[in-house]
Amino acid sequence: MNKKSLTAVGLISGGLDSILAAKILKDLNVNIVGIHFHIPWGCASKNKAIELAQTIEIPLKIFELNESFIEIIKNPKYGIGSGMNPCVDCKIYFLTEAAKYMKEINADFIFTGEVLGQRPMSQLKNSLRQIEKASGLKGYLLRPLCAQLLEPTFPEQQGLINRTQLLAINGRGRKQQIALAKKYHILNYPQPAGGCLLTDKNFSRRLKDAFHHKEDNFSTIKFLPIGRYFRINKNFKAILGRNQNENIALIKNACDEDIIMELPDKLGPTLILKGADPSQDVLSLCAGLIQKFSKHKNSLTPQKMIYWKAQTPEHKKNIHAIILSNEAIKKIQL
Numbered sequence: 633m634n635k636k637s638l639t640a641v642g643l644i645s646g647g648l649d650s651i652l653a654a655k656i657l658k659d660l661n662v663n664i665v666g667i668h669f670h671i672p673w674g675c676a677s678k679n680k681a682i683e684l685a686q687t688i689e690i691p692l693k694i695f696e697l698n699e700s701f702i703e704i705i706k707n708p709k710y711g712i713g714s715g716m717n718p719c720v721d722c723k724i725y726f727l728t729e730a731a732k733y734m735k736e737i738n739a740d741f742i743f744t745g746e747v748l749g750q751r752p753m754s755q756l757k758n759s760l761r762q763i764e765k766a767s768g769l770k771g772y773l774l775r776p777l778c779a780q781l782l783e784p785t786f787p788e789q790q791g792l793i794n795r796t797q798l799l800a801i802n803g804r805g806r807k808q809q810i811a812l813a814k815k816y817h818i819l820n821y822p823q824p825a826g827g828c829l830l831t832d833k834n835f836s837r838r839l840k841d842a843f844h845h846k847e848d849n850f851s852t853i854k855f856l857p858i859g860r861y862f863r864i865n866k867n868f869k870a871i872l873g874r875n876q877n878e879n880i881a882l883i884k885n886a887c888d889e890d891i892i893m894e895l896p897d898k899l900g901p902t903l904i905l906k907g908a909d910p911s912q913d914v915l916s917l918c919a920g921l922i923q924k925f926s927k928h929k930n931s932l933t934p935q936k937m938i939y940w941k942a943q944t945p946e947h948k949k950n951i952h953a954i955i956l957s958n959e960a961i962k963k964i965q966l
């Protein structure tokens with residue numbers, strides 16, 4: 633690394649810290665290339681990342697995650713947080729991918745907006761070191777917001793980045809970051825995100841169920857946040873929309889073999905049934921779920937539903953609901 637003009641690849645999450653890190657380096661005449669990893673349930677926001685990158689005028693490349701990320705969640709090496717969030721493994725994964733991109737575009741180093749001590753699992757000194765080493769970036773991972781509290785990286789050691797221009801922010805407080813945002817006129821940043829659904833107990837339960845039943849492809853997992861989930865038995869799972877938007881999203885993302893079921897007047901939740909060749913009992917139970925979450929919830933008259941296979945919407949059939957108790961529903965809800 634012996635250049636006049638440096639290029640750095642930065643992880644841009646859509647939060648304030650990473651965009652501040654980018655701005656600090658940009659002001660030190662580093663060419664910035666932002667990258668954003670889009671996880672449908674993650675702690676980052678794609679739209680905000682795009683907006684903030686535009687605010688400070690840096691290019692941003694979006695990486696869509698795929699099956700390989702599911703393996704990280706299933707088999708984390710460095711443990712999980714309060715739910716199924718493997719934050720250390722997740723960061724290592726992002727940085728390993730970023731390192732590949734750095735080589736591809738012949739950039740000089742990677743940066744992130746991490747702050748020492750800000751998050752219990754992945755931002756303690758040991759974790760920061762561990763993440764840097766495991767992603768093969770020892771000496772090439774600069775964290776401008778807390779760099780003065782960490783070992784100097786190669787660009788600092790070689791005098792290509794002036795370490796005194798970097799910061800020493802530590803802990804969970806946000807005062808210094810907010811003051812910097814004001815100084816740089818970055819006013820459209822979001823509040824710190826509560827974040828990642830992997831930390832959520834309910835979402836984690838759905839995910840565990842999906843893994844247990846080998847429904848672990850990325851396209852299935854990415855829709856787990858949508859709807860109410862019911863595990864009917866080992867072969868069947870039903871998903872019920874909670875509002876019109878979810879009903880539309882469920883139909884749009886149904887696989888060819890899925891059964892779609894609704895009230896004939898469509899005034900209620902749409903249900904998607906996953907699993908091959910359901911019996912009449914399974915279909916009646918699904919109809920009962922729709923009834924229980926519709927305007928007919930207190931009626932003791934079993935309602936008639938229509939259903940069809942997603943790939944053959946012209947072949948509609950009818951089925952009557954069975955009346956389900958609240959306890960019966962609780963037993964199967966995920």
Ligand code: SF4
Binds near residue numbers: 827
């Ligand atoms: S909270 Fe942790 S597991 Fe979730 S996306 Fe962020 S780093 Fe990954």
